[in-house]
Amino acid sequence: VAELDLITSIEAALERRSDRLVRWVGDDAAVVRARNFAVTSIDTIVEDVHFRRSTHSFADIGHKALAVALSDLGAMGAEPGEAYVAVVLPASVADSDALELVEAMDSLASRTGTTLAGGDVVSGPALMVTVTVTGWADDEDELVGRGGARPGDLVGVTGELGGSGAGLLLLQGLDVSLDEDTVAALERRHLRPAPRLAEGLALARAGVTAMIDVSDGVATDAEHVARRSGAELEVELARLPLAAGVEQAAEAAGQNPFELAATSGDDYELLFTAPPERREQIEGAAGVTWLGEVRAGSGAVLVGPAGEPVALRGYEHA
Amino acid sequence: VAELDLITSIEAALERRSDRLVRWVGDDAAVVRARNFAVTSIDTIVEDVHFRRSTHSFADIGHKALAVALSDLGAMGAEPGEAYVAVVLPASVADSDALELVEAMDSLASRTGTTLAGGDVVSGPALMVTVTVTGWADDEDELVGRGGARPGDLVGVTGELGGSGAGLLLLQGLDVSLDEDTVAALERRHLRPAPRLAEGLALARAGVTAMIDVSDGVATDAEHVARRSGAELEVELARLPLAAGVEQAAEAAGQNPFELAATSGDDYELLFTAPPERREQIEGAAGVTWLGEVRAGSGAVLVGPAGEPVALRGYEHA
Secondary structure (H helix, E strand, O other), X not given: OHXXXXXXXXXXXXXXXOOOEEEOOOOOOEEEEOOOEEEEEEEEEEEOOOEOOOOOOHHHHHHHHHHHHHHHHHXXXXXXXXXXXXXXXXXXXXXXXXXXXXXXXXXXXXXXXOEXXXXXXXXXXXXXXXXXXXXXXXXXXXXXXXXXOOOOOEEEEEOOEOHHHHHHHHHOOOOOOOOHHHHHHHHHHHHOOOOOHHHHHHHHHHOOOEEEEOOOOHHHHHHHHHHHHOOEEEEEHHHOOEOOOHHHHHHHOOOOHHHHHHHOOOOOOEEEEEOXXXXXXXXXXXXXXXXXEEEOOOEEEEEOOOOOEEOOOOOOOO | OHXXXXXXXXXXXXXXXXXXXXXXXXXXXXXXXXXXXXXXXXXXEEEOOOEOOOOOOHHHHHHHHHHHHHXXXXXXXXXXXXXXXXXXXXXXXXXXXXXXXXXXXXXXXXXXXXXXXXXXXXXXXXXXXXXXXXXXXXXXXXXXXXXXXXXXXEEEEEOOEOHHHHHHHHHOOOOOOOOHHHHHHHHHHHHOOOOOHHHHHHHHHHOOOEEEEOOOOHHHHHHHHHHHHOXXXXXXXXXXXXXOOHHHHHHHOOOOHHHHHHHOOOOOOEEEEEOHHHHHHHHHHOOEEEEEXXXXXXXXXXEOOOOOEEOOOOOOOO
């Protein structure tokens, strides 16, 4: 009965944000009036693998689960529509905690025009949240995959990198002299990642040829694009746009800040490729930094300050 | 790297079953050419809550995870399209076990015209599988919810009940004199539930007013329909269609067979309501048994052999 009460409370907390929703919570399945192309991704985050309750509040966990999934829609250039959420709750999570988790998720949903349209709540040995998001597009060419990078394209990235990794180091107790605001911004970067939905849509329209969200770190994510495109992606490490405080945090942790930025992951910026003649449209579409270029070949090549290749492995979400 | 190898093996095992799939595994999200209405449901099964490795093979677990999700599409009268699968793997599950799980899932997908279009594989403390299924419909009135039962409607159910509950008792070692084939059929009923997709489609077209899949047992599922419809569903226990062997298994376990059939759940038959004038069409659409009728009021009322109300609670998937 507690389970049913929780489900009732969750349903009461949710808001239908689209008149495209014909049926939602309370039926066996949600029914949505479709647009031409459905774009769907599924992601799971697991306690002590992707987050820790010692560093993340229940609201952080709910936010992160949805943000990670929406980030994939950003990388496709799709407009978000609905999210379907399965939560596994251990006995140590109170109903009020679970509700806090769902409310934070619904708050991010609200800001992104997403409706939480269905879900499942079950008990289990650890806290886990799986989110399936569906976005929509009217035309197939509005959407961007990982496989379109061509030799001669430029490689770019939105926003700043390394902030999430540095934030995690700070949350784990790293001692570094940084002002309070910078510390708060880095920690927030880790705890409340922002899916780049508007940027993804704008970049797709501006003519990017391939795109991926930076979840595992540029080192690994560039490799995914390279492999899928059958090309080589060259990224100059020194060009990576470091978030404020990353340099100091990396040094305090005994790491090279550019390597930290390339491998720590969870930044959820967008890494993309685009032909040089699209440079101006791309720069008008989003705040971007150019990192290198695409060549004939295979795999990601990270280049150090003296032009030497650097072997790095990104964080694997395993 | 093991993780990436496993994902590569999984991707190689999958088959694209629809030319509606524009992009699938290997991109940030799958892209599907939509029909007018998307029908989506999410379900999680958790080790030691919904299955045990002592009774279920990895293939059983994969089958069950997809069957449970597809069953919801059957209950809506939707045609299955795509499934998105998140698997949480503890260290005790070998890559070959995970592959066995996915292959069994893809085999059920194949038989139901479903494509496994995306997924996520992560590590965690226990084996868990979350499946989001999307089905499709061209018209809104092809679909059936839980809320349409009206006083005067008849209550019916497809197939046979109690088989899964009896099968579980047998798998747990219940000693009962039954022939081998009956035992095997009951155990299979529990381990390999069949989603009633064709039946759901046919019943929706034949004019049922409300429908739900029997996952928690008729006692609880009738309550869901009653609550959502604002009506009372009366179900005569003695009319429940018992699977062969349920009577003997229930007696050996010291239970009333009709109560077992009403509460043990996991049968994944379809419980529905329909106006009496649709009786013939309904009987032509699927093998059904009539259980009682809908009255003004609220909640499910289970009636015993002497016409007395019987208080029963179905199995809760909590």
